[in-house]
Amino acid sequence: MLLIECPWCGERDESEFSYAGEAHIARPLETEKLSDEEWANYLFLRKNIKGLHREQWNHAAGCRRYFNVERNTVSYKISGSYKIGEQGPVGDDT
Amino acid sequence: MSDLFHQQSPIVQIKLTEPKANQPLIREIPFQGFLNLRGRPNNPDFMTAVKKVLGCSLPIEANTVVVSGDYKIYWLGPDEWLVITPTEQQRKVQSELISALGVIFSSVVDNSSGVTIINITGDNAANLIARDCPLDLHSTVFKAGQCAQTRLAKSGAMIAPLLDGSGFELIIRRSFADYLLLWMQDALIEFEA
Numbered sequence: 151m152l153l154i155e156c157p158w159c160g161e162r163d164e165s166e167f168s169y170a171g172e173a174h175i176a177r178p179l180e181t182e183k184l185s186d187e188e189w190a191n192y193l194f195l196r197k198n199i200k201g202l203h204r205e206q207w208n209h210a211a212g213c214r215r216y217f218n219v220e221r222n223t224v225s226y227k228i229s230g231s232y233k234i235g236e237q238g239p240v241g242d243d244t
Numbered sequence: 245m246s247d248l249f250h251q252q253s254p255i256v257q258i259k260l261t262e263p264k265a266n267q268p269l270i271r272e273i274p275f276q277g278f279l280n281l282r283g284r285p286n287n288p289d290f291m292t293a294v295k296k297v298l299g300c301s302l303p304i305e306a307n308t309v310v311v312s313g314d315y316k317i318y319w320l321g322p323d324e325w326l327v328i329t330p331t332e333q334q335r336k337v338q339s340e341l342i343s344a345l346g347v348i349f350s351s352v353v354d355n356s357s358g359v360t361i362i363n364i365t366g367d368n369a370a371n372l373i374a375r376d377c378p379l380d381l382h383s384t385v386f387k388a389g390q391c392a393q394t395r396l397a398k399s400g401a402m403i404a405p406l407l408d409g410s411g412f413e414l415i416i417r418r419s420f421a422d423y424l425l426l427w428m429q430d431a432l433i434e435f436e437a
Contacts, residue, residue, distance in 0.1 A: 158306040158322055159392070163378030166395055211395045213306070213321040 155231045156209045157217050170206035172196045173218040173238075199223055204238060207231075251275055254360055254418035258425045266435040268369040268411065270428055272421075273361040277334025279327040280320070281341065283350035293344040297337065298327065309391045309404055318391050318402065318415075326402070326415070328361075360418050362425070365411030368435045373412060375431045379403060381412070397427045 152164040178184055178192055197203075203223045208216050219231045220238050230239035253274045263269045283290040285304055295301050300312035303319045310317045314333060318326040329337050334356055341352045364372060370381040376397040380386060383405070391404035401424075402415035416424055 160306075162394070165378055211400050212393045213324075215321055 152226065152228065154207060154219060154228065156212060156215070157231055157233045158215060159209060159212050162209070162212060166209060166211040168208045168210040170208050170216060173204040173206045202229070206234075251357075254421035255425045258422065258429070260425075263366060263432075264436050266367045266437075267432050268364050268366040268372050268435070270425070270432075271363050271365075273363060275331045276356070276361060277327075277329035277331055277337065278355040278359050278415075279329070279334065279338055279341070280353040280355050281325045281327055281350070282323055282353075283345070283348065284323055287348065290345065290348050290350055293346075293348060294341065297340045297344050307390055307392050309389055311407070318404065320393065320402075326355075328415075358418060359415055360421050362414040362416060362421070363406065363411060364414065364428075365406065369411035372428065372431055372435070373403065373414075375434075376427075377401075377403070383409070397424060399424060 153161050154164055154167050155161045156167075175192070178188070181189065184192070200223060202220060204218055204220050206216055207219050208214065217231055217233055218236075218238055220229045221227070222229065232238045251274075253272060255272055260270055260272075281294070281302075283294070285291065285302065291302065298312055298315055298317065300310055300315075300317070302317060302325055303310045306319055306322070308319050314330050315337070316328040318328070320326050327337065327341075334354070338352055338354055345352065370383075373379075373396065374381055377394060379392055379394045381403075386392070386405055388405045388407045388409060391402060393400065393402045395401070396403070396414065396416070399420040400417065404413045404415075405411075406413055414424075
């Protein structure tokens with residue numbers, strides 16, 4: 151089990167959270183000008199990073215807020231969490 | 245809120261026995277008024293309007309409780325609070341809040357029939373909850389004046405230490421109350437001897 155730090159509630163058990171996918175995916179501004187390929191890329195394609203990964207979590211059983219977490223997908227070590235809209239910490243890549 | 249005449253406790257069919265040996269005491273505090281209040285804490289108009297009605301400032305610090313006279317205000321999120329009032333004052337507080345807030349970006353929702361309060365007091369109160377709750381309930385880290393929304397036996401619950409230090413207050417959904425009380429009665433067996 152992971153111990154995840156909610157930016158508001160502090161460290162809580164993983165079972166209180168739900169995963170919400172890759173973070174920092176900006177919706178394209180002029181969607182009508184996108185090709186099908188670009189639109190599909192925005193909708194469906196996600197990175198599959200080995201190493202530091204920025205992802206969204208929702209504190210579902212707690213304050214019910216979304217936030218971002220930077221986690222190493224190899225070691226599962228969480229280097230930090232930060233609110234939506236903020237620039238996150240860059241942890242070491244080990 | 246429905247009329248008191250028609251109201252029935254969500255755990256009416258469960259017989260709560262007197263605690264034996266080291267068992268904690270489980271009691272329901274039924275029919276309180278619950279208001280879900282939302283608004284922007286960085287809007288001074290919102291904060292002053294609420295303060296005028298409730299008599300105290302909303303708790304801004306995460307997971308804290310503020311008591312003001314008959315009212316208790318729990319932090320639910322950075323822009324969300326739970327106001328608990330005595331049964332007969334819920335309608336008055338709700339309409340006062342709505343008229344005080346006026347056009348300010350906010351919402352006041354009556355949730356009185358949706359949740360109920362269970363108090364667990366005495367020896368092993370923390371141990372009973374800890375049977376299936378990931379929260380650290382030790383009195384050195386979870387003190388009176390704090391509250392936490394968490395998971396209790398696979399259902400959601402708001403847990404707060406009672407102000408007199410005698411145990412914990414659980415605020416649970418009434419639709420889960422029956423299940424949770426049955427779960428508690430099962431968990432109580434451990435403390436029977």
